[in-house]
Amino acid sequence: xxxxxxxxxxxFYFQSPAKIGLxxxxxxxxxxxxxxxxxxAGRKVRQQLDANGWKLKAIFxxxxxxxxxxxxxxxxxxxxxxxxxxxxxAAFTNNPILEPTFLFGGFPPADLRHKFLLAAESHxxxxxxxxxxKGMEIINLPGHFFSMVGFRTSDDVVYLADCxxxxxxxxxxxxxxxxxxxxYLETLVAVKNMDAQVFVPSHADxxxxxxxxxxxxxxxxxxxxxxxxxxxxxxxxxEIILQKLFLIYNLKMDFQQYVLVGSTVRSYLSWLxxxxxxxxxxxxxxxLWKAV
Numbered sequence: 001x002x003x004x005x006x007x008x009x010x011x012f013y014f015q016s017p018a019k020i021g022l023x024x025x026x027x028x029x030x031x032x033x034x035x036x037x038x039x040x041a042g043r044k045v046r047q048q049l050d051a052n053g054w055k056l057k058a059i060f061x062x063x064x065x066x067x068x069x070x071x072x073x074x075x076x077x078x079x080x081x082x083x084x085x086x087x088x089x090a091a092f093t094n095n096p097i098l099e100p101t102f103l104f105g106g107f108p109p110a111d112l113r114h115k116f117l118l119a120a121e122s123h124x125x126x127x128x129x130x131x132x133x134k135g136m137e138i139i140n141l142p143g144h145f146f147s148m149v150g151f152r153t154s155d156d157v158v159y160l161a162d163c164x165x166x167x168x169x170x171x172x173x174x175x176x177x178x179x180x181x182x183x184y185l186e187t188l189v190a191v192k193n194m195d196a197q198v199f200v201p202s203h204a205d206x207x208x209x210x211x212x213x214x215x216x217x218x219x220x221x222x223x224x225x226x227x228x229x230x231x232x233x234x235x236x237x238x239e240i241i242l243q244k245l246f247l248i249y250n251l252k253m254d255f256q257q258y259v260l261v262g263s264t265v266r267s268y269l270s271w272l273x274x275x276x277x278x279x280x281x282x283x284x285x286x287x288l289w290k291a292v
Contacts (some may be wrong), residue, residue, distance in 0.1 A: 002045070007155070007198050009158050010024035011198075013200050014044075016041060017036075017203075018036065018037060018068055021151070021159045029055050030049065031058050032059045034114075035075055036067070036068075036071040037116070038071070042070075042078075043074060045071060046078055048253060057082070058081050058084060058131070059076070059081055061085035061090075063085075063162065064090075064096070064098075066096065066116055069119045070115060072122035073119075074120075076123065083122055084126070084147045085124040089124075089127075089145070093119075094123065095121070099118065099119075135153065136153055139158065140243065141161055141187050142183040142187060143179040144162045144184060144187075149161070150163065155197075156255060157197060157200060158201075159210050160200060162177075162202050163191055163201070164201055165217060166201075166203055167202060169204075170220045173249065175249055177261075178267055180267060181221065181225070185218060191210055192210070192267065201213075228241065230291075234290070236288065237286050238266070242258075276292060
C-alpha cells in the first residue's frame, strides 16, 4: 500500500484506498492531487517525498470528502504547502464538520464524528486556474459531491476523482454515494466521451479506455432509479424506501451507512421528482413518495 506508481512522464499516483496523484513540476518540486484519508496517509506520502528528495509545493483537492483531504493537516504542517480546493469544497475543507452535518441533516452525533467522515481542519485557498502548474488543467466533474473536479496533466493523464466506481464496487454494493444524480449522469457521459492517454480514477484501476466503466456506472445509476420507482408503486415514507433498498442490495445498516446511503437515496428521490417519475403526498403528517 502507498506504492508510488509512475503513470506517464511526470504523472504518478500513490496506490492507496483513494488514490493520491503526484505530479513533478521540476526536478525537486511536486504537487499532490488529494492527500489521502488521515495523518498516517500523509506520513506515508511524506516518507516517499523525502526518499526521492522532492519538496511538496501544493495539494490540489478534487473534493472535500474526508478520505481525500484527511492527510492535509499533517502535510501542510510539515511542509508549509498551499492547499487549493474548488468552490464550496474549500469551505468544507476549512470547516470539515460540514461533511457529517450535511450528511446527517443537523448537528451530527458522536457516531458520525470520526476520521472517515470528519477530517482534521486545514487551510485551503480557492482553486483558480492561475494556481495550477504550467500544463495542468481543471476538469469540472460535478455530481458525486458539490464542486468536484479532476485534473489533466501535461502528460495527458486525467485524474478523475470519484466520478465513477469500479465494477467490483458496484457489483458488491449496488448503490454508491451521489449528491446530484442528474449532474452525475452528465459527468459520466462526458467522461465516457473523453480522450486521454491514461485515466486515473480514485477508486478504480488506471486505464487507457474509460468508456466501458463509465457506461457500466451509467447503467447502475439507471438501475437504481428504476428500482426506486418500482418500490414506490404505492406511497411510501422515506425510511421504508431506504429499508427496502438495503434489503435489495444486501447492505447492513449502521449509522455511517444510514447517512451515506440515505443521503444518496434522497438525491435519487429529488431527481426522480424533478424529472416527473415520482410525486409526493402528505398523509397523516408524513411525506410519502409515489410513482407517477
